[in-house]
Amino acid sequence: MNSLRLLIVDDEPLIRAGIRNGLSSIEGIEIARESSSVAEAMQALESEQFDLVLLDVQMQDGTGLDVVQGIGPKRMPPVIFVTAYDEYAVKAFELNAVDYLLKPFDDERLCHSVHRAQERIAEQRQAALADHLQALLDTRPRRWPERIAVRQREQFDLVPVESIDWIESANNYVQLHCGPKQYLLGESLTHIESRLNPAKFLRIHRCRIVNLSRILAIHPMLSGTYEMELRSGIRLATGRQYKDAVQALLHN
Structure with missing residues (x-):
């Protein structure tokens, strides 16, 4: 499988560094970009394609939910929310997030969350491929036996x-x-x-x-x-x- 392009969005440099280090041992993950604010995250998502977003909920210029709203839920890649507040976990799953990470988290919890995201993304890609192949079959002229x-x-x-x-x-x-x-x-x-x-x-x-x-x-x-x-x-x-x-x- 091709590497998953990952966007890290967090306004704390130490958190971003910890995520980079924690994911360094996982194959198939490419940290394509980092953003430290809602504005940077939205600009990145508008200009590039990502397969997965680790998205901080609380930032200085807004929240991760603002990012989802600005980009649009249908255009948003799969998301793992990162939060220091338990109550945001409920909202995360209402938005069909892959998972959420409650700060402080260790490398084991981080890797488990990302592995879970990889599995879901692989399932979605397989389903999309199956739908595409079925569409090809549906448009193919049917030859009836003579x-x-x-x-x-x-x-x-x-x-x-x-x-x-x-x-x-x-x-x-x-x-x-x-x-x-x-x-x-x-x-x-x-x-x-x-x-x-x-x-x-x-x-x-x-x-x-x-x-x-x-x-x-x-x-x-x-x-x-x-x-x-x-x-x-x-x-x-x-x-x-x-x-x-x-x-x-x-x-x-």
């Missing part, structure tokens, strides 16, 4: 998807109805549904999927369901839980 391989004894028949009239479940199999031909395929109805283009195939029943191009007419039933009449003359009953999907088809 043929489905069905095993027939010693060979595989390649069934054109466009030849399928409708599909029904048969225990742990599905039956493909293709005009006068039928094929038994060893997978579930839900699985084959995920492989078919939803713009061309619609699930109308827990046991049935229909090729939309084969529908000749849709007949409302007294039960609130429908019957779909296919070009072949067969009629397929829809399920109650798929009523909305059929009505959406009618409206579109």
Whole structure:
């Protein structure tokens, strides 16, 4: 992992020196800049990118909370608040700080806090990377299969998807109805549904999927369901839980 760029904000030189020394043994930490006031901290955060901020709560020209407010919580890097007053700890966690350090603190407590921050930042980066990769997948054009391989004894028949009239479940199999031909395929109805283009195939029943191009007419039933009449003359009953999907088809 790349080094985390750290900004130290404290108006006491000895505290800043103690933080520098305490973090010298931690790998992956780069102390990129130090600030001794609210004004300096805001200028640094506006002009540079930091991964983590150790932020003193009480300074001569204001507070660390003023820094957060001035930069904006959404733009603020992860923060470890440094304070001499216990009551600020509550406010720190209200602001979703990674941690807080209560003065005086030793090197062990400092390192524990920074390690905790490293873990959280790594998790956030991984989550951001996962979101980015998912966004790439979501924008990638989906390629739907043109043929489905069905095993027939010693060979595989390649069934054109466009030849399928409708599909029904048969225990742990599905039956493909293709005009006068039928094929038994060893997978579930839900699985084959995920492989078919939803713009061309619609699930109308827990046991049935229909090729939309084969529908000749849709007949409302007294039960609130429908019957779909296919070009072949067969009629397929829809399920109650798929009523909305059929009505959406009618409206579109």
